[in-house]
Amino acid sequence: MTISSSPNQTAPRPVFIVSDGTAITAETLAQAVLTQFPNLNYEQRRIPFIDSVEKATATADRINQVQERTGMRPLVFSTFSRKTISEAFCEECTGYVTELFRSFVNPLEEELGMESTHQVGETHRIRNEENYDRRIAAIDYTLTHDDGQTDYGLEEAEVILVGVSRSGKTPTSLYLAMQFGIKTANYPLIPEDFERGTLPEALQSVKDKLFGLTIAPERLHDIRNERRPNSRYASLENCRAEIAACEAMMNRNGISYLSSTTKSIEEIAATIIATLHLEKHERIG
Incomplete structure (x- = not known):
């Protein structure tokens, strides 16, 4: 079967928002990115609380099945705080994965000379x-x-x-x-x-x-x-x-x-x- 990486004219492109937390942050960032492509027809699904390697591989398999069924490579936006879960997911998932946290956190760790907490839910913690x-x-x-x-x-x-x-x-x-x-x-x-x-x-x-x-x-x-x-x-x-x-x-x-x-x-x-x-x-x- 031929897998297409470009949007089908009749069917929406599958989009998955995946996280080991609520996935609210991932969804917000993904929406900000996708608005730059106003002609993109897509169907979005949010999958939160993927907080173990087992859940990560199962989710990747679920996304892969969508790709096989639709013939379109899903767009995947993830915010995994834990490196082991992120690596397990990315290794198994055949979709186009954008790791939103890794895109920003890793370079900042190098610039600041310190490690981030890699904790789930920090965005939503009450700080004040x-x-x-x-x-x-x-x-x-x-x-x-x-x-x-x-x-x-x-x-x-x-x-x-x-x-x-x-x-x-x-x-x-x-x-x-x-x-x-x-x-x-x-x-x-x-x-x-x-x-x-x-x-x-x-x-x-x-x-x-x-x-x-x-x-x-x-x-x-x-x-x-x-x-x-x-x-x-x-x-x-x-x-x-x-x-x-x-x-x-x-x-x-x-x-x-x-x-x-x-x-x-x-x-x-x-x-x-x-x-x-x-x-x-x-x-x-």
Whole structure:
């Protein structure tokens, strides 16, 4: 049988994320690499906790079987902390293996003149209890101040996201809180605000903390239509009107904003942090 190393035009290229830990780090790094190949059609599988030589060889055999069945060489991204497990896996696996840790750790060991710990799970270990407590407090604050649930304590927010309903405020708020420990509130701008022509009273005193999210009307229509099909709320005409009014209001009030239409949450969060000069607290995991 002929084994192809290039993507098949009809079937997705197999991609495996393998680790002796949770494989979350490996998956994050692999995704960052694969986004550089936007035309690649692939099917990804994550295989965590391969923490013994026996499991490593069994996993390699599983990947080899996929190669035999599909006729395509799998792309494999691994983060094995233990050298013996990594060597056993690489010796058996016929896929194209990228050892993410070895690519960075080995050269650093030489540069620093010291050995790394080679311990599983170091990425996710709690290193600073104060930062951990800050992270939990930020998450609690963000959940309490989601979707304008309460006006109380808005002055404590580090950023307040505004925009029309379903423009991406909630997931962005949670990402900022969970990843960076940033207290984030989000507040919807509604048709009554647009008719009145002014920001909600609760936001008047915290305008310096506001950041807006907008979205393409067609995309908003699709999202809202899943929630409330064939409603006035979801109609394309209404979506266009709300977005136009929202952007006009943000422009009048000097509120920085961006479109969430084609941006990932990571990109949106990075832009918000840079624009408002927010302090990112140490990540825990």
